[in-house]
Amino acid sequence: MKKIASLLLIFSVFAAEAQNNFKVPAYEKFKLKNGMTVYLMEQHEVPLIYVSAVFDAGSIQDGDRYGLASMTADALLFGTKKYTKEQIEEATDYVGANLNSGAGKESARVSMSFATKDADKMFDVLQDVLVNPTFDATEFDKYKQRSLLQLTQQKESPRAVIGNYFNKMVFDQHPYASPTDGTTSTIDKITAEDVRSFYKTYYTTDHAAIAIVGDFKTADMKKRITALLNGWKTAEGRMIKRVVPDLAFDKSRVLLVNKGDARETTFLIGGKGVDYINPDYVPIMVVNTILGGRFTSWLNDALRVNSGLTYGAGSRFSRYKMGGTFYISTFTKNSTTVPAIDMALQVLDSLHRTGLNDEILASAKAYVKGDFPPNYESAGALAGLLTDMFTYGFDENYINTFQTKVDGLTVAKAKDIIAKYFPKDKLQFVLVGKADEIRDSVKKYGTITEKEIKDEGF
Amino acid sequence: MRKTILGLALWLVGFATLAQNSPDDVKTFTLPNGMKFLVLEDHSIPTANMYFFWKVGARNEVHGITGLSHFFEHMMFNGAKKYGPKQFDRVMEANGGSNNAYTTENVTVYTDWFQKDALETMFQLEADRIADLSIDSTMVQSERGVVLSERSTGLENSNYRTISELVKGVAFQEHPYMFPVIGFESDIKSWTQEDLENYFKTYYSPNNATVVVVGDITLAQVKKLADQYMAPIPARGLPPKVRTVEPEQNGERRVTTYKDITTPNILLAYHTPETSHEDYYALDLLNNLLTSGNSSRLTKALVMDTTLASQVFSFMGDGFDPNLFYIYGVAGNGVSAQELEKAIEAQIDDLIQNEVSDRELQKVKNQKLMEFYRTIETINGKANSLGTYEVFFGDYRKLYDAPKLYEKVTPADVKRVAAKYFTERNRTVGYLLPDKTN
Numbered sequence: 001m002k003k004i005a006s007l008l009l010i011f012s013v014f015a016a017e018a019q020n021n022f023k024v025p026a027y028e029k030f031k032l033k034n035g036m037t038v039y040l041m042e043q044h045e046v047p048l049i050y051v052s053a054v055f056d057a058g059s060i061q062d063g064d065r066y067g068l069a070s071m072t073a074d075a076l077l078f079g080t081k082k083y084t085k086e087q088i089e090e091a092t093d094y095v096g097a098n099l100n101s102g103a104g105k106e107s108a109r110v111s112m113s114f115a116t117k118d119a120d121k122m123f124d125v126l127q128d129v130l131v132n133p134t135f136d137a138t139e140f141d142k143y144k145q146r147s148l149l150q151l152t153q154q155k156e157s158p159r160a161v162i163g164n165y166f167n168k169m170v171f172d173q174h175p176y177a178s179p180t181d182g183t184t185s186t187i188d189k190i191t192a193e194d195v196r197s198f199y200k201t202y203y204t205t206d207h208a209a210i211a212i213v214g215d216f217k218t219a220d221m222k223k224r225i226t227a228l229l230n231g232w233k234t235a236e237g238r239m240i241k242r243v244v245p246d247l248a249f250d251k252s253r254v255l256l257v258n259k260g261d262a263r264e265t266t267f268l269i270g271g272k273g274v275d276y277i278n279p280d281y282v283p284i285m286v287v288n289t290i291l292g293g294r295f296t297s298w299l300n301d302a303l304r305v306n307s308g309l310t311y312g313a314g315s316r317f318s319r320y321k322m323g324g325t326f327y328i329s330t331f332t333k334n335s336t337t338v339p340a341i342d343m344a345l346q347v348l349d350s351l352h353r354t355g356l357n358d359e360i361l362a363s364a365k366a367y368v369k370g371d372f373p374p375n376y377e378s379a380g381a382l383a384g385l386l387t388d389m390f391t392y393g394f395d396e397n398y399i400n401t402f403q404t405k406v407d408g409l410t411v412a413k414a415k416d417i418i419a420k421y422f423p424k425d426k427l428q429f430v431l432v433g434k435a436d437e438i439r440d441s442v443k444k445y446g447t448i449t450e451k452e453i454k455d456e457g458f
Numbered sequence: 459m460r461k462t463i464l465g466l467a468l469w470l471v472g473f474a475t476l477a478q479n480s481p482d483d484v485k486t487f488t489l490p491n492g493m494k495f496l497v498l499e500d501h502s503i504p505t506a507n508m509y510f511f512w513k514v515g516a517r518n519e520v521h522g523i524t525g526l527s528h529f530f531e532h533m534m535f536n537g538a539k540k541y542g543p544k545q546f547d548r549v550m551e552a553n554g555g556s557n558n559a560y561t562t563e564n565v566t567v568y569t570d571w572f573q574k575d576a577l578e579t580m581f582q583l584e585a586d587r588i589a590d591l592s593i594d595s596t597m598v599q600s601e602r603g604v605v606l607s608e609r610s611t612g613l614e615n616s617n618y619r620t621i622s623e624l625v626k627g628v629a630f631q632e633h634p635y636m637f638p639v640i641g642f643e644s645d646i647k648s649w650t651q652e653d654l655e656n657y658f659k660t661y662y663s664p665n666n667a668t669v670v671v672v673g674d675i676t677l678a679q680v681k682k683l684a685d686q687y688m689a690p691i692p693a694r695g696l697p698p699k700v701r702t703v704e705p706e707q708n709g710e711r712r713v714t715t716y717k718d719i720t721t722p723n724i725l726l727a728y729h730t731p732e733t734s735h736e737d738y739y740a741l742d743l744l745n746n747l748l749t750s751g752n753s754s755r756l757t758k759a760l761v762m763d764t765t766l767a768s769q770v771f772s773f774m775g776d777g778f779d780p781n782l783f784y785i786y787g788v789a790g791n792g793v794s795a796q797e798l799e800k801a802i803e804a805q806i807d808d809l810i811q812n813e814v815s816d817r818e819l820q821k822v823k824n825q826k827l828m829e830f831y832r833t834i835e836t837i838n839g840k841a842n843s844l845g846t847y848e849v850f851f852g853d854y855r856k857l858y859d860a861p862k863l864y865e866k867v868t869p870a871d872v873k874r875v876a877a878k879y880f881t882e883r884n885r886t887v888g889y890l891l892p893d894k895t896n
Contacts, residue, residue, distance in 0.1 A: 045502065046831045086753070089762075093751035094821045096828030115828060142765055149768045149791050152720045157615040261718040261893075264610050294556070296547045305544060308603025311611055331611055363552035370505075370554020370573045377503065378835040 024376075024396035027386065028218055032230050035206030039386040040221050041213040043379040047116045049214035052383040053130060054391055056237060057108035057202035060175040065190060066457075067182015069202075071147070072195040073103040076110060078139040080128035085139050088125055097122055099129070105176055106321050107391045108203070113380055116215045119224075127228050133199065140192040151184050155453050158259060158266035158331075158432040165451075166268045166430045168458040169255050170325055174245040183457040200235060207237035211386035213379040245323040247272035249426045252446030258435035259453040265337040265433030269344060270327025271423030276319040276392040282405035283417045284317060289364040291315050291351055291422070292328060294371070296363075298347045303330055309340045321392055326423055334434055338441045341429075352424050356414050365406050481855045484844065485677045489684060491693040492665025496844055496854055497680050498672045500837055506673025507837055508580050510568040511845045513668075514661035516639045517563050517700055517779065523653050525641015528561040529605055530657060534568065535559075536597040539590035543597055546583055553579050563635055564778050565849060571838070574674040578683055585687035588662060593654045602646060609640045617890055618786060620717060621725045625888035628713045629727045629782055633704035635775075663694040670845040672837045704729070704780060711886040716893035721768070722795035723890040726802060727782040730774055730879050733850040739863045740871040741774055741783065741879070746822035747814060747872070748772045748785065748805070753821075755805050756785070765790040766801050776850055782886075783879065795889045809876040813869035823864055 027041035059069045077099065079085045092099045097114035110130060114122040154160045164179045171177035182190075210229070212221055249271060274281060285293070292299040292315025303313035313330035328348065332340040376382055389395055409417075429445050431438065432453065442448070451458075488494045515527050535557075537543035550557055555572035570580050612619045623638040630636035640646075669688075671680050707729055731737055748756045749772045760767040767787045775781035785806075789798045833839035848854040 046835055048828075048831050048835075085762075089752040089758075093753040094817075094824060096821075096825040113832070115831070142762075145765045145791065146761070146768050149720065153768065153788070156617065156719055159611075159615045262614065264607070264614050266614075294551055296544065296551050301544070304604055306600065308600035309607070311604055311608040331614075332607065333610060363548070366554040367551045367556070370576075371551075371556050371571075377837075378832075380832075 023400050024385070025382065027213075028222070030222070032205070032226060034230065034232055034234070035208075036229060036232070037209035037390055038222075038225055039209065039211040039390075040216075040218050040225075041211070041379075041382055041386065042216065042218055043213055043382065044215050046379075047215045048113055048379060049116055049119060049122075049212065049216060050380040050383040051110075051112040051126060051210065051212050052387045053110045053210040054107045054208065054387040055109075055203045056207035057198070058103050058106040059178045059180040060105055060242070061198070061202055061240075062175070062178045062182075065182075065186055065194070066178050067147075067180070067187040068190055068194060068198055069103040069108060070180050070182060071144075071187060071190055072198045072202075073101045073108040073110075074143065075135050075140055075192070075195050076101045076129050076133045076199075078143065079134045079136040081132035081134065082128045083125060085136060088129070091121060091125055095122070099125070101129075103180060105178075105180060109387065111380075111383070119216070123224065123228055130203075130229070131232050135192045135196045135199070137192040140195070144187060144190070147181070147187055148184055151181060151187070154181075158257075158262070158453075161453075161458070162257075162266055162268055162329075162430055162432050164458040165255060165257055165432070166270065166325070166327060166428070169253070169430060170247060170249075170270070170428050171245050175242070176245055176320055176323070179458055185456055201238065204234040204237035205229075205232055206234075209387055209390035211383045211390075213383040213386070242322060247323060247325070249428060252425070252427050252429070254429040254431065254442055254446045254448045256435050256439060256442065256448055256450045257430065257432040257453050258450060259432055260434065262334065262432065262434040264331050264333050265340075265431055265438060266331040267337075267341065267429065267431045267433075268327045268329050269341070269348075269427050269429050270325055271427055273317045273324035273326040274319060274421060275323050276321050277394045277398070278319075280417060280421065281317075281319070282402060283409045283413065284421050286361070286364050286368055286406060286409055287351075287356070287414055287417055287422070288315055288317060289368055290356060290360055291347070294364075294367055298350070299328060299330070299344060302343050302347050303332075303340055307339075307343065309336050309343070313344065326421075334437045337431070337433065337438045341442070341445065345427075348422070348424070351418055351422060355418060356411055358411055361409065361411055361414060365409065369403060369406055484854060486854075487681060487684075489664065489689045491689060491691055492663075493684070493688050493691075494668045494848075495680060495684055496668065496670045496848060497675075497677045498670075498840060498844065499674075499676060500672055500840065501674050503837070504574050504674050505837070506572060506574050506577060506671060506675045507841050508570045508572075508577075508584070509670040509841045509845045510584065511668045511670070511849050512566045512568075512661065513564070513666050513778075513849060514566050514697065515562050515564040516637045517634045517777075518661065518697065519634055519637055519641075522645060523649050523657070524637040524645045525605070525639070526645075526649060526653065526657050527566055527661075528639055528641060529601070529646070529649070529654075530662075531559045531561045531566050531568075532601050532605060533593060533598070533654070534587050534591065536601060537592050537594060538587040539592065540586040541583060542592075543594065546587065549579065549583060555580065561639055562776070563639060563781070564776060567842075567845070569838070569842075577675055577679060581683040581687040585691065588664065588667075588688070589691045591658055591662070593651065593658065595651060598651070598654065605640065605646055606643070609643065609646065612640065617717065617719055617723050617788075618725075620715065621723055621786075621888045621890040622784070624713050624715055625725045625727050625784075625886055626782070628711050628888070629707070629729065629886035630704055633702050633779060634700065635704070635777070635779065635781055659694060660697050663696070664688060664691050665693045666697055668845055668848050670841045670848070672841040672844070700779065707884050707886075710882050712889070713886070714889040714891060716891050718893050719890065720892065721789040721791060721793065722798065722892065723786070723788050724795050724798055724802075725888040725890075726785040726799070727886045727888070728879050728881075728884050729780055730783045731780050732778060733776050733781075734852060737875050737878075739860070740867045740875040743819065743822045743826075743864065743867055744809065744872055744876060745772055745774055745783070746825055747809070747818065750822065750825055755808075756787075756802065759805055760787065760798070760801055766793050767798055770802075778850070795891060799887060806876065806880045809872065810880060813873050816869065819867070819869055819872065823867075826864060
């Protein structure tokens with residue numbers, strides 16, 4: 001592959017549809033009697049229906065029981081009043097449907113896709129999964145064993161875990177620091193009874209939304225979904241007052257995670273970012289495109305194209321509801337760790353010192369407008385978009401003004417954006433690699449702390 | 459390198475008759491220099507893509523130049539006559555386009571995604587590098603570092619990568635499918651300028667490419683630009699045929715390696731025929747029976763009902779020549795590689811001994827249809843599928859036969875192919891075991 005299509009070069013785009021100003025397709029939004037928000041959007045290109053349901057039940061609700069939200073979301077599929085886990089899987093597999101559940105930091109999500117002709121059966125399964133999960137203890141215990149092993153195995157891949165170390169380091173005591181998948185000692189203690197209780201507390205209809213996108217008639221679907229979920233009574237959702245994470249760092253810090261057999265150093269360098277609906281996000285994204293959001297970005301150009309130090313380098317803003325992070329990410333062989341970090345820092349520094357010019361800005365604007373790898377081309381992506389609107393509190397205006405915001409960005413304004421939003425110093429470093437080979441030379445970047453990758457947690 | 463994704467694309471296209479497109483919607487023409495074009499107009503969104511399928515991959519390599527096909531996938535972005543180093547990407551991105559590329563054992567594919575008005579720019583960029591690629595020694599040196607890093611990061615982050623390279627190298631004793639697509643480390647470090655120049659001349663001749671254009675463009679536009687920019691590129695002779703034929707495997711082969719991991723990983727590989735073979739459909743359905751969904755045989759028996767494995771997957775490698783069917787499993791806690799292997803083989807034996815039920819077979823046929831719909835929702839899915847089918851089955855039109863070929867597969871066929879290919883003698887077993895010396 002020319003590029004890894006993964007965390008390195010991807011940045012989230014509110015896709016602008018080429019020359020045409022991208023608009024969110026028409027949809028209907030209403031509330032059920034129980035407070036649940038419903039979004040319906042017709043898309044008839046293929047005979048499929050996509051469903052996405054979200055609940056205020058993400059890992060920020062974990063407290064010190066890391067992994068509780070994630071285990072609860074996963075366990076929704078372990079059987080219901082009407083169907084055993086096996087029956088759910090047999091029914092969905094038979095018609096080629098996909099049914100998934102999971103939790104992120106902000107919310108838990110159940111998503112499903114199936115053929116229009118299978119709607120009756122699949123909506124029946126979905127309803128029971130949402131309303132009547134039984135959290136079967138036998139299935140839960142097997143799942144727990146698998147999860148414990150997977151947590152250990154995750155640590156075999158630096159790329160899979162480096163983000164958890166970074167979040168723990170920068171968010172510290174804030175709930176965003178909680179590793180969504182948990183740690184071995186925390187999930188070992190969580191029982192089927194715990195997830196049942198978590199479900200009762202946080203899967204409440206007044207803090208939930210469901211989006212259905214695909215091949216149906218809105219009026220019919222409105223009737224169907226109302227019949228299906230109107231009668232669902234849950235507890236009242238809790239309003240939890242949360243504080244905004246404090247990401248004002250007073251010094252540079254280095255977390256060195258030792259992986260004894262590492263052949264390369266994987267690293268993130270970053271600091272404070274922005275919250276999900278920051279009004280300047282579009283210009284921030286255009287500037288980040290130049291810094292580290294595309295193949296010809298300055299980071300990739302310096303670290304990959306000019307020097308051959310790495311296969312890929314990039315930067316991104318990772319956004320949550322109440323705050324976010326910015327980080328540069330790349331990897332290089334053990335012996336070139338310091339040259340690669342130095343070069344990444346130089347590139348970031350030149351963004352602040354030298355800034356942008358008209359030519360590069362024009363190129364980045366064209367790129368972000370044209371580059372819509374099919375973010376919103378498929379019905380599934382649109383269902384995700386609608387439930388994200390609910391979770392993060394934005395509406396289609398945020399997307400419909402995308403092109404105007406891109407076009408309105410000038411070099412002068414970009415300068416302000418850079419000064420305001422792109423970290424410059426007091427950077428936070430996470431390095432996963434062979435500590436013995438790099439320890440002495442990376443001390444210069446900040447106060448150093450060391451961890452063993454095989455130790456529990458992050 | 460992509461593996462499973464490409465396999466997926468193959469059968470997905472098989473259902474195209476059931477979607478909006480019909481074979482007649484795909485227009486084709488071939489330039490006098492042999493470059494073939496498939497064009498599908500799709501005006502649903504104001505963008506288009508252009509996929510170049512070159513019939514060159516790791517199977518065209520020999521010792522000393524392993525990884526060269528993949529290296530070219532990188533070098534094609536490093537400068538030509540009109541657009542110098544970096545210009546391909548810079549011009550493309552400034553025009554609102556983006557690109558990627560992938561290399562497999564069989565093909566090298568370049569993908570351009572762009573706004574419809576940038577079609578001519580895409581032709582200019584592509585024609586320049588196909589006609590006049592410059593192989594600058596400084597760029598070669600720097601790109602070696604990039605590819606060594608790509609190889610290293612694959613091995614650092616993927617246990618599958620580690621074991622699969624070893625298993626391929628043992629399952630194939632003669633045929634070049636034995637080579638890892640990324641190449642051997644020592645070869646990456648030492649191929650020469652002459653190797654590169656020869657390889658480009660041999661394989662990047664217009665008659666060795668199939669171009670697929672899908673999106674908000676017209677056949678007339680594509681034809682005009684192809685005549686203008688691609689037709690002048692002279693054809694060279696077709697590349698030499700791959701002569702080596704892998705002899706039948708007549709006895710199990712086993713290979714073991716170690717890494718600092720938690721539990722054993724095992725990989726079973728069985729020789730299966732080339733993609734265009736008639737048994738393809740039954741084997742492809744068998745693959746779904748094994749590992750598609752939690753109700754599939756291996757997933758259910760090893761991951762869901764028991765904790766023998768923490769994960770399992772399977773796939774059939776695509777090939778112009780006979781390739782391998784792989785089954786990969788990661789052992790559960792306290793489960794040995796031998797126990798996991800036995801459990802997998804018990805499931806295979808069941809498929810050899812007993813016919814699958816009509817309902818279970820219908821399940822995997824249904825899955826294929828659904829996965830097809832999910833793919834053709836996007837123009838990229840359409841382009842990749844059309845091109846893949848054209849090169850692997852020899853004619854994109856053959857994809858329209860696929861629905862009835864899948865539908866025709868009976869429980870007896872599945873049993874027959876299981877018995878024919880999943881034999882002990884035809885098997886290579888790889889163990890990646892926890893290295894306790896660290």
